[in-house]
Amino acid sequence: MSKCPKCNKELSEEAKFCSECGEEITNISNKEHDSNNTKNTEPNEKNVADAKKGCLGCFGFIVIISIILAGIGSFFSNDVIKVTADEKELVKDISYSINGIGDYSFSTAKRYSVDVVVNEPVGSKELETISKIVAQKVKEEHDFNALIIGFYDYPEYINNGYTLGKATLAPEGDWSKADTVDTGQYNKMKFNYEFRDKDWANQLTKQEVRVWSAWKRLYKKVAENDISKIPDENEITNTIAERFNTTVNKVEDVLNKQIDWTYEDKK
Ligand SMILES: [Zn+2]
Numbered sequence: 137m138s139k140c141p142k143c144n145k146e147l148s149e150e151a152k153f154c155s156e157c158g159e160e161i162t163n164i165s166n167k168e169h170d171s172n173n174t175k176n177t178e179p180n181e182k183n184v185a186d187a188k189k190g191c192l193g194c195f196g197f198i199v200i201i202s203i204i205l206a207g208i209g210s211f212f213s214n215d216v217i218k219v220t221a222d223e224k225e226l227v228k229d230i231s232y233s234i235n236g237i238g239d240y241s242f243s244t245a246k247r248y249s250v251d252v253v254v255n256e257p258v259g260s261k262e263l264e265t266i267s268k269i270v271a272q273k274v275k276e277e278h279d280f281n282a283l284i285i286g287f288y289d290y291p292e293y294i295n296n297g298y299t300l301g302k303a304t305l306a307p308e309g310d311w312s313k314a315d316t317v318d319t320g321q322y323n324k325m326k327f328n329y330e331f332r333d334k335d336w337a338n339q340l341t342k343q344e345v346r347v348w349s350a351w352k353r354l355y356k357k358v359a360e361n362d363i364s365k366i367p368d369e370n371e372i373t374n375t376i377a378e379r380f381n382t383t384v385n386k387v388e389d390v391l392n393k394q395i396d397w398t399y400e401d402k403k
Contacts, residue, residue: 143312150295153249153284155240158304158311160330162297162398216305216322217272223265231255232266234273235291245281245314248274253291254300257336263287264329267303279320282306282313287331289339292349297398301331332401340394347387348394351376 137146140154140161147154151161232254240247252270254263267285274283287300307313309328317324340348351372358367370384373391377384 152238152251152286152295152298153302153311155247156312158282158284158306160298160302216326217268217275219265219268219272223268227262227265227269230258230262230266233291234270235294237274237277242315246278246319247282247284247311247314248278248280249284249286250274251286251288251294253288253294255289257334257339258300260329260331260333263300263303263331264327267305267327267329271305275320275322281315281317281319281321282311282325284311290345292345293398296352299332299398300334301329301401303330304328332399333403334397334400335402338393338397338400340390340397344390344393347376347380347382347390350379351387351391 138149138151138161139146140156140159142159143154143157145154145156147161153160232252235251235253238249240249250270252266254266258266266287270285271283274280283305285303285305286298287302288294289299293299304311305325305327307316307325309326354372354375355367355369358372373384373387377387380387
């Protein structure tokens with residue numbers, strides 16, 4: 137069992153995020169990562185704020201305009217999942233796949249999580265658009281109260297930390313507020329994007345991912361064979377080095393590179 141660093145809920149070792157509060161959980165212990173929960177404000181709110189700034193002289197007038205703008209804003213954001221033609225164009229050549237859906241529903245709220253693997257370099261704008269497209273696809277199958285979309289650059293990383301970050305679509309962008317809206321009440325939800333900004337030159341090669349993945353699988357196997365003791369990591373590294381006909385140092389480099397890559401965020 138592991139515990140959520142934010143709300144202390146007990147979670148399974150395999151948990152990708154806290155089923156209670158939505159905090160991302162990673163089982164890589166030898167490196168602290170700072171989760172910067174920068175909440176993106178909605179463009180509509182920003183436009184209203186900018187409009188306000190633009191003419192401070194006439195306060196009453198501004199208030200009325202703001203109310204009208206907010207009204208228009210909420211009308212257009214009625215479908216928070218809507219993808220514009222420009223956005224469609226932006227991601228049309230990007231290949232990605234949806235790998236499975238997890239059900240974290242409880243009596244008063246439907247909550248799902250999906251893993252998405254993006255097979256090529258992408259930035260936040262592309263991931264935002266893919267999030268909307270994925271949310272639409274999920275919605276076609278099941279209406280929900282909250283959705284977490286986790287992004288990875290290799291399928292091997294699934295369950296080992298979202299390498300590219302995640303998007304949450306929920307009331308106030310907060311997974312733990314799922315039961316404050318009705319199921320399918322999407323106009324009361326918004327996206328909270330927590331993507332990691334990568335230098336794609338540091339991405340692992342396919343071969344490196346094979347080595348990393350073999351190490352992880354062997355570790356798991358050894359741990360399961362004898363649950364009374366913690367596996368000897370050096371022994372595992374030796375075995376993997378032999379298997380791939382390489383040196384212990386090279387295997388260690390790959391493991392470190394993978395951890396650095398998981399948490400890399402240029403922001
Ligand atoms: Zn939690």
